[in-house]
Amino acid sequence: MASRLFRAVIMGPPGSGKGTISDRIAQSFGLKHLSSGDFLRDSIAANTEAGVMAKAYIEKGLLVPDHVMTHVLLPRLELMSGHSWLLDGFPRTLAQATALDSVCQLDMAIILNIPFETLKERLSERWVHPASGRVYNVEFNPPRVKGVDDISGEPLIQNDDDKPEAVLSKLRRYKDIAKPVMDFYKKKDILYSFSGTDTDKIWPYISSLLSTKLPAVQASAQTSHCTPINTEGIL
Numbered sequence: 001m002a003s004r005l006f007r008a009v010i011m012g013p014p015g016s017g018k019g020t021i022s023d024r025i026a027q028s029f030g031l032k033h034l035s036s037g038d039f040l041r042d043s044i045a046a047n048t049e050a051g052v053m054a055k056a057y058i059e060k061g062l063l064v065p066d067h068v069m070t071h072v073l074l075p076r077l078e079l080m081s082g083h084s085w086l087l088d089g090f091p092r093t094l095a096q097a098t099a100l101d102s103v104c105q106l107d108m109a110i111i112l113n114i115p116f117e118t119l120k121e122r123l124s125e126r127w128v129h130p131a132s133g134r135v136y137n138v139e140f141n142p143p144r145v146k147g148v149d150d151i152s153g154e155p156l157i158q159n160d161d162d163k164p165e166a167v168l169s170k171l172r173r174y175k176d177i178a179k180p181v182m183d184f185y186k187k188k189d190i191l192y193s194f195s196g197t198d199t200d201k202i203w204p205y206i207s208s209l210l211s212t213k214l215p216a217v218q219a220s221a222q223t224s225h226c227t228p229i230n231t232e233g234i235l
């Protein structure tokens, strides 16, 4: 049977488990997991104009400006026009949400509400394999060998923006800017909120929600709800 594409975003403060839950959703439901942080790190590694600008903000624990974010993100979404996807880490501001809305009709916005103290602990224990984006946590999902990626055997690093001084400043600013984004999706009646301190306890609720929504979407006619994007000259 033909199926319509499914598009969702997952939001929440840094360390709330967006990446961890997105990987589970991608594996269980076959959506592509797209991460704004990964796209930015690609642009930084490729030394693009947007990447150079983004790096300066990330290193200070600041959000990358909206026009740089949309310049990096929207063309990547266009490349995904034939796929169902889950977008992790974008939008973070109302301007980003409206930019996304102008090119793409979302089916669902998931929001993770995790207590501040839990976030601080998790982020200081987060280690990543930069080449693949695989994420580990000293307690929750430790690598088999301390400090080493399970698959490649390469060393793990701690991102600069997970170091204590950057973590505190980004958590403080999160709430103020996230509220208008949540209100935006609430008005569209696509917001689903999940609270708790433990990803393994939240996951069954998210999984059962998606089980009810995905078959319904797949039963409709196949259409992409995203329109082509022109981002030339917006940097």
Ligand SMILES: Nc1nc2c(ncn2[C@@H]2O[C@H](COP(=O)(O)OP(=O)(O)O)[C@@H](O)[C@H]2O)c(=O)[nH]1
Residues within 6 Å of the ligand: 012, 013, 014, 015, 016, 017, 018, 019, 020, 021, 122, 123, 125, 126, 127, 135, 136, 137, 138, 139, 140, 141, 197, 198, 199, 200
């Ligand atoms: N202790 C603990 N750590 C978790 C849990 N869920 C995720 N983590 C870890 O917390 C860190 C942040 O999770 P991540 O998915 O990267 O969050 P994101 O910043 O929202 O994408 C990572 O090191 C995860 O492995 C949990 O329930 N308990």
Ligand SMILES: Nc1ncnc2c1ncn2[C@@H]1O[C@H](COP(=O)(O)OP(=O)(O)O)[C@@H](O)[C@H]1O
Residues within 6 Å of the ligand: 013, 014, 015, 036, 037, 038, 040, 057, 058, 061, 062, 063, 064, 065, 069, 088, 089, 090, 091, 092, 093, 096, 161, 170
């Ligand atoms: N949508 C966005 N808007 C502005 N800045 C962003 C966005 N997504 C990612 N960033 C920048 O990239 C950094 C790393 O993002 P990410 O990998 O999602 O990690 P975290 O979950 O720790 O914020 C963020 O701290 C922020 O500076």
